[in-house]
Amino acid sequence: MDNALGLHRLHFAFTITYHYLFPQLTMGLALLIFVMKTIALRIGDRRYEAAAQFWIRIFGINFAMGVVTGIPMEFQFGTNWSRFAKAAGGVIGQTLAMEGLYSFFLESTFLGILLYGRDRVGPRIHWMASLGVFVGSWLSGFFIIVTDAWMQHPVGHRIGANGEIILDSLSAYLLNPWAYAQYAHNMMGSVVTASAVVCSIGAFYLLRREHEESGRLFLRIGVPAFALSSVMMIFPTGDIQGKMVALHQPVTLAAMEGHFETRAGAPMNVLGQPDVERQRLDNPLQLPNVLSMISYGRWNAEVKGLNEVPRDQWPDNIPLLYYSFHIMVGLGTIFVALSLAAFAALRLRRLFTTKPLLWAMLLALPFPYIANTAGWMTAELGRQPWLIYGIMRTAEGSSARVSSGNALFTLLGFMGLYTVLGILFLFLVHREIMRGPEPNE
């Protein structure tokens, strides 16, 4: 049975990680496309319209990937996690159904117009379609985050006589403070990915001396968005999220930080390798008292260590959790430095000729994807060993009747199919980028 549980976990982890490579771009890009369409409509600038059209083509490919890899997510609660689905359905069913009704219909309707309808509708309706897709995709993110926030920090429910979970207040569930912290942090992450991609392609065109006018336009839109979202990623959203974890999941905080012993004035571990067996951090590089400060706002605050908590309540993969968190924070810090440097260069009118900076922007492309993935791994590994924090353990949630053989069969199926999709995706996006924003039609 252990084996089956591990496979169900890997099944969900693999499909959700792969899936989220696409929405993290499309949600942020929907905002940037809306901005481009708005500028194009207001000042009637054809270059902005051409840029919007180019990004709509990239968006369309990503969106298709997001849709087809997203449907399995909606099904997997039932297929692989049926005991969880049964226990939690009365609560999380609300937001999952809301997502279908309030965001998928909006998105899909206006996406059809955005992709296919430019010749059939006027510029105003085409602009409205970009707004509809933007609102729809951000709403979709909201409903998913509320669902996840309830698993992280359950509110708005009560436990019935037979241990069943009963929805008590829909408004308390929807107004979960954890959800708002997580949503703000996550959406900024999405804007980081999208703006970094826009900057990266812009830098690529300038370095290649192709489509240079578009390249400059991409950077003019992308760099300020990249800078603003990178900063907001850390402050205020990351900061609020961190305090939320410190308050409600102190064990998780200790594991994320590799903080084994309770102490006042706890340092922040910048580098080091957690040795869970000996309960210590090897090769530590520490900032004294900083963990106390950022978690509780006081330099000398006591921060609980893992030693205070029985082992069966520790997250079950502390090294991976630790590295996920540190990769996220490390990359986030680098993004702030890079984007602020680029922003300064843009204001000084130097950016388009400063090759090292353009190269750095170009090569930055994969890292927001890694940072976003690492961030989600931090959230979900940090929730372990709970599936619903404090209520249901992960081991109690999987489908009892789906054997490991069947789970492995479909996991391998998804891996094969997604590999093929990934190759096709890269091929198509590469092709669009090489054609550029002004293809010879």
Added chain:
Amino acid sequence: METIWFCLVAFCLAAYVVLDGFDLGVGAVHWLVARNSDERAQSLETIGPFWDGNEVWLLAGGGTLYLSFPTLYASAFSGFYLPLMIVLWLLILRGIAIEFRHLIHDDMWTPLWDVVFSGASALLAIVFGAALGNVVRGVPLDANQEFFLPLWTDFRVSANPGILDWYTILTGLLALAALAQHGALWICLKAHDPLESRATEVAHRLTPAVAALTAIVTIASFSVRPALIGNFAAMPWGCLFPIIAIGSLWVVHTRKSFAASCAYLASMLVSVVFSVYPEVLPASPGAKPLTIQNTAASAYGLQVGLVWWIPGLLLAVGYAVFLYRRFAGKPDRPSAT
């Protein structure tokens, strides 16, 4: 309250069958109706702006089912694990085929996606039909209200059934024929000659097959599950649904009407749903079935859900009307794609 939600879930599923049904049907007749790459592009163009929104009805129906009957969702989705995963793979392939085909025009790229689109659509129609057959036949539920079905065992309707047996294969074939006819009628509405006349011809040939399969499946259903007759006997007004189905099929035959095909599919689905009510997943003989009562969410959840569900649905219908009106009529004569 449970009955209201039962009807709402049924409504979403009916909307899915009628709307995405024509997408799948277009896929099933893709190679019959369109003879070269340009024509197949036109065939796909008839569903281009619509298919994604249509597919959302499946997600909305799934979400609504989960909201209102979580135990059913959990039991059915894990029990039908393998066919659902196959459905997911086919939905992925179909979606990708539609969205990727038009990006490149060459003699290797487009036929590849035409095959994928057509094959995935036809298989989806069969699997959905077989799934409905499984619900009618019943599944071997255990004491925890769970089950797991292999894809097939010995193809007999027995105590040890598989997803596929002779009965569910029949329902799968009926779904394929009915949706293929539905898709052909959609092409008649949305495409120019020669596609239009070929589609008319295909629909014309399919109608007798649909009628014959409908009759066979109806008889088979009552023999596999005699209890189905109960609701029709207790509430004779329910007989209206199969009567509408037969009437619509007649209109399809005489007028080649897409609307009548919609009515046929919806009333067939409603007939099934009506006949199993209040069970939602009948059990094989000897086990306790899942009903709307023993799978429903809490009363509060169902009440508060209704408050936002109805406006959400009206919005969804509003978007659909907007979209279908924007893309009303036939697309312009084949642009040289």
